[in-house]
Amino acid sequence: MIMIDNSKKIRHLYSRAGFGLRFEDLRMAEHSTVKQAVEQLFKSSEEIKPLDIIAGNIDYKTFLSKGNDMTKKMFFQEQRQQEKGLNVYWVKQMSDTNAQLREKMTLFWHNHFACRTQNAWYAQQLNNIHRTNAIGNFKTMLLEVAKAPAMLQFLNNQQNQKNHPNENFARELMELFTIGRGNYTEQEVKESARAFTGWGFNQQGMFVTRPNLHDTGQKTFLGQTGNFGGEEIIDMLLAKKETAKFISTKLYKYLVNETPDPAHVNAMADVLYNSKYDITPLLKFVFTSDWFYDLKNTGNMIKAPVEFIVSMNRQFYVQYQNPDIMMQFERTLGQVLFYPPNVAGWPGGKNWIDSSSLMYRIKIPSTVLNGGVIDFTGKADPEDEAFITNTLKSKQAVATQVQTQPDWDKFLGEIPAHTSKTTIAQVILSPALNSSVMDVVNRSTDIKTMVIELVSTPEYQLS
Structure with a gap:
């Protein structure tokens, strides 16, 4: 060893x-x-700073019941703006915070409890549940997630009622959130679904139990029989x-x-x-x-797109004149916050890299640090297109300056005097310095040029 x-x-x-x-x-x-x-x-990371950019729930019914096409268009535009704003706000918080362990773990739970909702307020609620409990207690977080409108809506528990149980939440609770596939039976999915009947949320986005929709019959689950509700099911899974x-x-x-x-x-x-x-x-x-x-x-894991963007922002104190560019980065690299591909989340690892995304990963840092131009091309996920504005409309629409401002004076000023170029490279890159990296170090005449070359290497993609 x-x-x-x-x-x-x-x-x-x-x-x-x-x-x-x-x-x-x-x-x-x-x-x-x-x-x-x-x-x-x-x-x-003791301090908990919740996302608070979304002030409250958009009144869907007020907007849509009027039946006016212009009113509906305004509603969907506002909805998209909220979704985009929430995304950018979280990336900025990750990039600026001192509580980076809490935010890093919030990002983990964001993927563990993968969820999509068009309601930005619900998405913000769920994200704050992850943040509040990120380094706290898993049981507390699991119960709060199970009662969150975003998850109840996404996994159809709003429609789960006695005599017509919906199994979606019960299944994912076991397969993806707790004991994992192979540790439960199909019958236990059915019994668990019955226990969660009546769990839902009201128009104010608050969790409610609806006794008239709850199945009060006996249920047998993991070898025990009783008139179980959802909280008892969760207790048995954690046991x-x-x-x-x-x-x-x-x-x-x-x-x-x-x-x-x-x-x-x-x-x-x-x-x-x-x-x-x-x-x-x-x-x-x-x-x-x-x-x-x-x-x-060490130095063996491919950075997730959001980790890649955030680590670059933090290292070089990057400010974005047009924050939408960060969402273009996310979309091109395959990880748009709040829009996981499915309930299983992003698979991660080597799945982050293909020939196209690697090309962009190599180009993005040097473009950001030099305020350059980058083309984003590719085919959008149809589900993403409904939510994400200003991305992939046409090559002309997105081939623009990234409009970033790294703080080179601060970055260079923080490097301790007499720090060797090799040490600087070791801080920038996680893997051991190989011969090609050392070639960059040895031929560089100034620190800024060397750093831009280093962040343009494949090694910069690893943590």
Whole structure:
């Protein structure tokens, strides 16, 4: 087992538990132990700053009942503007916040509880549930997600009623949110669906139980029989160790390596289960484990598009005169926030990369840092087209200046005096410096030129 030195460990920690280490934090990396750096990440993430750009629910019925085509058009335009605004607002928060562990974990739960809704207020509610509980308790979060209008709507539990149960939420609750496929039967899906009958939301976007729609009959689930409701079903799922293992496996693939190590996953599951699903002890266990810092687990994971954009924004203090460009980046790279491909979320890993997306990934950083022009071409997801404005209408419409302002003075000013070019490259890139990277380092005559070349390498795509 080959280990890496302390400063490299802390850079690795920040690349996985956050969105990367800035040069302004480099002195901390040099003078802290790993345990101190982990504690600092948690301390910085104590504050919960919810997204609050959407003030309230759009009154669908008032808009649509009038029957005026212009009124309906205005409604859908407002709806799209809210969706776009929410997306950009979250990316900006991730890019600027000191609570990067909380936001990084919010991004994980955003994909774990993948959900699509055309109602931006519902989307904001759900996102804030993820953020509030991101490093808190999984059971608390699961219950709140199960009662969130966005999820109740997306998985059709609003239509789940006695005598006509809808199984969508019950199935995904087990397959994707808790114990995982192979650990339940089709009959248990049916019984679970009956337990969630009557769960819904009102016009104000508040969770309600509707007793007249709830099935009060006996249900048999995971070997137990009773007049169960939804909360009892969730308790029984969490009582199964398989749930702790399922969550731990996904977290391992998100934080450590795309290929799970069974012994490490089992150890994580023990911590999660024994803490009654508190997430903080599990994360601290991972971040302070020697195996987290093995060379085989460093610089080996492809950054998700949003992580890629956010880490670049943070590293270079990028400001966007036209924030819509960030949504064009997301769409072109295959990860538009709030629009997962399906209820299973984005598959991640090598799925992020194809010949087209890699070309854009290589070009985007240098374009952003130089205020250049970039063409976005490709075929939009039909479902995305209904929601996302100003993207992929035509080549002419999107071949525009990115209109960005990286703060080079701040970036260069934060690099400690006498820092070698090799050290700068090690901070910019997560993988070990190979010969082609060292060629860039050795031939560069100034730091800015070198950095732009480094962010244009395939190595910059890895964390």
